[in-house]
């Protein structure tokens with residue numbers, strides 16, 4: 001299988017000038033500073049360690065910010081549940097529409113399926129359907145932590161959303177909303193009915209707009225253009241977190257996730273044309289030794305197979321069982 005998008009070396013990120021150097025604990029260079037700034041903000045006056053999962057954290061006394069948490073991490077991808085425009089069969093793209101009742105149920109079901117898989121950090125797009133999906137899925141997680149959206153749109157938003165209790169911080173999961181993970185911008189197709197558009201322009205033309213890698217819809221983004229921002233964001237902000245040992249959940253969209261999966265699975269531009277993602281379906285990857293290993297879709301919390309993915313995941317589930325049975 002040819003490699004279209006190569007795994008690039010993880011680059012270091014320097015603190016921006018606007019942030020005082022003294023605010024930065026020494027960290028592995030592969031930990032994105034921007035993200036740590038955000039984490040730091042939520043940690044406020046606490047220990048300055050990264051947000052840790054107490055279940056996975058080997059020792060609560062060692063400042064975790066100074067060492068890699070683990071050489072293995074889980075990555076869960078979820079396409080949002082059905083939206084009101086999916087239901088109406090309209091091209092949606094970057095139009096910000098919410099989930100339907102069915103979409104809400106799908107998100108909750110996805111949450112049940114990943115409820116025993118560790119999540120330390122959540123990335124969503126800036127669109128409500130992805131954010132709703134992440135939040136609803138997390139209501140089912142057995143860790144019972146609270147997902148908290150980090151607001152960095154202004155200094156004031158950052159300051160006003162500080163959390164001043166370390167205990168509370170430990171019981172929370174930061175949620176980072178990034179426009180780069182938004183759905184592909186569908187240009188002049190946004191709001192049009194898919195079936196009517198196929199009748200007007202021909203099935204073949206509409207299929208090329210929807211699924212080809214290089215061909216953009218009128219005044220919109222091709223999958224290639226979408227990949228330029230979504231995969232770059234993944235490489236710069238998400239992969240370093242996985243390399244650090246943080247377990248990540250990404251809730252995003254059909255096409256932004258297709259571009260990320262193309263990168264993870266090293267699909268060719270031809271192969272990605274037949275990649276379809278169902279709404280609300282979680283997909284699990286294990287990141288180890290700088291490689292992504294696809295593990296399919298977790299079936300459900302009661303299925304034994306889910307816990308056989310890796311020793312680390314089995315241990316996590318066992319710890320959850322012990323903690324919750326106490």
Ligand SMILES: O=C(O)[C@@H](CO)OP(=O)(O)O
Pocket residue numbers: 086090091092093094183186210254255
């Ligand atoms: O309308 C959209 O934004 C997308 C995802 O729902 O549609 P398509 O499957 O055609 O890429």
